[in-house]
Each structure stands twice: as structure tokens, then as C-alpha cells.
Amino acid sequence: MKLIVVLLAIALTVSVALCGIAYFDYPGVFDQDAIPLGLDLSGGSLLVFEADTKESPSADDMNAVISMMRSRLDTLGYTEAAVTKSGEKRIQIEIPEISDPGEASAKLGATAVLTFRNADGDIVLDGDDIAGAKAQYGPTSSVSGKYEHYVSVTLTSAAVSKFSAATTAAAAQSASKKNYISIMLDENVISQPYVSETITSSDIMISGSFDEAGASYLAGVIAAGRLPFALKEIQAQSLSPQLGESALTSSLIAGGIGVILVMLFMMLVYKMPGFVASIALLEYT
Template identity: 45%
Template sequence: MKKKSIITLCFVVVCAILLNYVAFIGFNIAGFSYGGMFGETGIKKGIDLAGGSVITFQADSDAPTDDQMQVVESIFQTRMTNAGYTEARISQGEGGKITVEIPSVFETDQAASLLGDTAKLTFNDADGNVILDGATDIKNASYQYGKTSQTGSAQSYVQVEFNAEAKQKFADATKAAAARSSEGKNYISIQMDGKDISSPRVSEEINSDSCIISGDFTPETAQDLANKIKSGQLPFDMKVISQETVGAELGANALPTSLLAAAIGIILIMIFMVIMYRIPGLIADISLLIYVGLIGLAMGIFHVNLSLSGIAGIVLSIGMAVDADCIIFERMKEELKVGKTIRASVSAGFDKAFSAILDSNITTIISCVVLYISGIGAVTGFATTLGIGVILSMFTAIVITKFLLKQLVGIGIENRSLFYNAKAKKGGAEE
């Protein structure tokens, strides 16, 4: 039993070291690779770590409602995702303001234009009558490159798909337009926010569930147009009122500084635990090492958007992990002082500490959920990392620490001075 417990403890320590190596440095074995928490497939850096741009928009409306602003935020999010700005953060302010943070992007004119335009798409006849409305008649839009019937040469264009009702309306409109060739009005005008994009000539009825929009497009402008059509129409224009740039150098300095501070804090905590709790403190340090590896792995695998506030959430969760161990060890100390054996004290200590640990962690998780749902920007980053950290800290305290202490008991250590110097009270009976 003693030999088995020693081997198990040594094995756990080796696994903890390997876990941290994989979590933060990564691996590449037989074609399977992972770049670690800070690799390309790991965390996404927030604007305060990676640098980037902050754009604030103001609604071009006298009294925008909350529902309208919610629609705007949703459309902004869709447009940013379609354009590839997957790490962008969007938050509402007061008075019809919306702020967009785009990490690692420093040229913001294109992003500002993409977001702020109403994107009202219409198909009009030669007399200006609206035939199709993009908000209700268009099912999808996509960027394409190839030959078009209008020019016969390869070019960038946008293909739009109609719903069933729009297909019939488009067929009727093209049939009517084709009949007006003698007047020179045999065309359909395609407009975005009142500006002509394309006015193709029509020679016959077009009975199709899709059409193309061609013009003087580059691949980028065609893709932007497709994104605007696909994401939907804003209820009003959003005007840019401020644009700021956060330098990449500031972010580059912030991350290593924060990581160094976190590492120093962890080392000091480990030293404190050994001084305060002796052998159990050493067990807590191994558990903490496993916790650090697990949170690094979780952050990387789930591609968490890490910001300075997120790092603060991780550090706080480390404190909660250690706090859980302290509660367990204090309960064990109380059991030792009344004369129980080390084995009995370990078991009773966990039983008595469990409810306190569970209650405190559950309430913290609930707080994280509330912060995440109602929070913005930095608040959601803090809530995300703290929530992940609390769940993992509860696991390491209740499962890992308990398992390691049982292995310690299996070694047969009976010297109470190695357990907080807890002396049995007179008259206390051992179990």
C-alpha cells in the first residue's frame, strides 16, 4: 500500500508537469499537434492585449427604441462575423450609441462603412417603382467570381437568391421591362441606400430564383455588398462619432507583464501553503499546479477571448481554488485537535468542508452567469474566465486534493507535526 501510494503521487506530479507543458507550450506528435494556449489555435487576444481599433456609432434617429438598438446590435454582430472580424466585441451605450472593438485591425474605414450603412437594397423599374425589397424578398446573397452574361468576361459579382414570392414578382417585372425596349426603359435598377449599383438591360422575362448584381466591383467591395445584403437592413443609419486606435505595442507589453505577475502570485501562494499547512500545503501546491494546467488547456481549446479583465478573472479563480483547500485543511486541523487519526481527520475534514465549498462556488458561478448575460466588453471577459476557473477549482479541490491526500495517508505518515503541528486535546479519543 505504501509503495503504491508513493508511485501514484510521483505519477500525478509528472502528469501535472506534462499537463502544463501541453497547455502552455503545446505538442506535435505523429501528425497531431496543438500550439498551446498562446498558439494560433489557442486563445483570442482582446483589444487591450493585441491592439486594434475602437469605433463608436450614433443612431441617426431622434428617439431610437431599445428594440431597434437590439436589432442594430444583432445586425452589427452578423456583419462583423461575415466579414471575418470574429473577435470583435459590440456593446450598447446610452442615447443610441454602439461601440465596436476590433482586435488586431488598425485600418477602420472599411469596417466603419460596412457597419454604419443602412444597407437598404431595392430593385426598381425604370419609373422608380420598387419591385423587390431586400429586407423581405431576398433569401441569401453571396460573393462570386466568373463570367457574366452582361459583359462576357470574368469579374467579381454578387449573386442574390429570391424567396418564392419574389421570384414571381421578378418574373413579372422583367417581362414588363422587356416590353418597353422601344422607350429605352427596358432595365431594372438595383440600388443600395438610394444609390445605383447596377442597371442591367432586360430583353426577355427572367423566371429564376436568383440573379446577379454586377458592376465595377473589386473582390473586397463585392464581398462587402454580399455581407450587407445577407446581414439585413438597419432601421436607420449609424454615424461614426469617434475612432480610436490601441497600439499593438501596448498590448504586447501588457500580456507578458500580466503573466509574470500571475506567475509570481502563484509561487508566493505555493510557498505560503507549505509554510502554513506543511505536508497538506504541498499537496495543495500539486493540486494548484494541475488547476493551472487545466485552465490553460480549457482557455486554449475553447478559444476564449482573453483580455486584461479576463486575466483578472483567472487570478481571482486561483485565489478561490486555494481558499477551498484552506477550508478543507482547517476542518482537518479541527479533527486532529480533538484526537482523531490522520486518516479519520482527512475523511471528516472533507465531509465538513464540502457544503461550504459547494455553496461559495455555486453562488460565484451564478454571479458569473448574470455578469455574462447583462455585462458588456470587459465585464463578459471577466465573467467568462472566472466562471471557467471556478468550475475547475471546484473540481481540483473536491476531487484532486482529496485523491492526493488519500495517497498521502496510504504512505503511512503518522507524525502530526507534519500536519499543521496540530496536537490532540487532552481527553480526546482517537478514532
């Protein structure tokens, strides 16, 4: 009877190791999608940006840009991406899994200058006026009560008075339908709320038919801060995998066989304690 229990335990453990558990979103050892891949295995994009300044920026400013880019990539889930300084004015970014350099640049939002503009195009607020931003889900209108993903932005104390003056001026133009404030990222309008009265709150809601990923991305870009100088893209190219699919498959097979052999040894020698140790090994793996 004990032998049957041990054999069943071995079969169950091996099955979980190989196939995973779909219900709990637990991957098997051969599930390549569950493993974040670097450029050598997945390929990706290479982007090079140069500081658009007459003189070379300071080391602190360059490090600040690298930190902001790193934060944006982490927000997007590209934890395997690499951001490095190249020379005095250039920053090189390698992003795995995105083969289209244009898509990589768009997702990164390399310049990502946030501005609030009135109907005449005048800037009333910019990134320096933002104290913080976070993605949220909830009602965006007290009238409809509709729940949506949106970005909650907190203004600095100095910006509250500027925004109050801008919304007062905008509300006065309701007859000409110019009573709106455009919220722009670079030259793209991401939201254009209409203003009916003066807004004196330090909290602003940016809504625009976002999904969860879109709201999180925008909040991350805003929260990461404004770049200390403008960047211009000087190189964008697609990179092919250096090792290829066969290398990844061989590595997974070898690793899977090794894990299974270790689990079999522990369960055959130590019985139930070995089974428990195998479960712990699976969780660690």
C-alpha cells in the same frame, strides 16, 4: 540510439513550436498575425450610431440591430469586435485592427439598405423582399461561360410578381437603353444588369467584378437582413493600443517558453508517449 531519436524528436518539436510549418500554414508561437487581437493590443476604431427615429425604438428592435451588426462583423472576420447598446437609441461598435474609422464604417455598411431600382430611380424591390443570399463561384453568362464570384439572391414569393412586372417594363425600354435594373446598397450601385425579357424566377444573380471576399461580404450583409430603422453615425474615432506591442511580445515569449519546458519534461520523462503528447499539445496550442 534511443537517446539520439529522443533528441531529434525534441529538436523537431521545438522547431515546429517556434517557427511553425509554412507549407501547412501552421503558425509558430511567436507569429503574432495568427492571433486575433483585441483593442487593448492592436488598437482599432470606435463607432457610435444613433437610431434615426423620433421616438426611442423598442428593445426588440435595438437587439435586432445589434444581432445584425454582430452577424456582419462575423462575416467580415472581425470576431473580436464588440457591439453594445449605449442608452436607449445608441449602439457602440469597437472594431480591432482597423485604425481608420471611415474604413471601419464603410466595411461595416452601417445602413446597408438594399434596393432594386428601375431606370427612373423608382424602387421596385427592397430588403424585405429578400428571402436569402449566398456567395457563389461559377459561370455568370451562358454566352461567355466566364467563371466569376457572384451573389445568389432568393426572392420571397410575394416579390417574384413585383420583379416580374418590373423586368417586363424594363425590357420594353430597350430602344431608349433604359432596360436595366440597378441593384443598390445605400446610394451605391453595385450591379446594373440589363433586361431583355421578363424574369419570373425567384433566384437572382448579382455580379459586379467581385473577388471572393467582396461576394462573401455582400451576401452576408444581405442575408443579415434589413435594419428595422435607419442609423446615423454620431461618433467615429481611432483608438490606440492600451497595452502596446511590448506587452504582446512579452506574453508570447513567456507562453512559448512555458510550452517548450512542458514538452521537454514530457519527452525526457515519458520518452515516445511524451513526444506524442507534445504533438497533441502543439495542436491544441
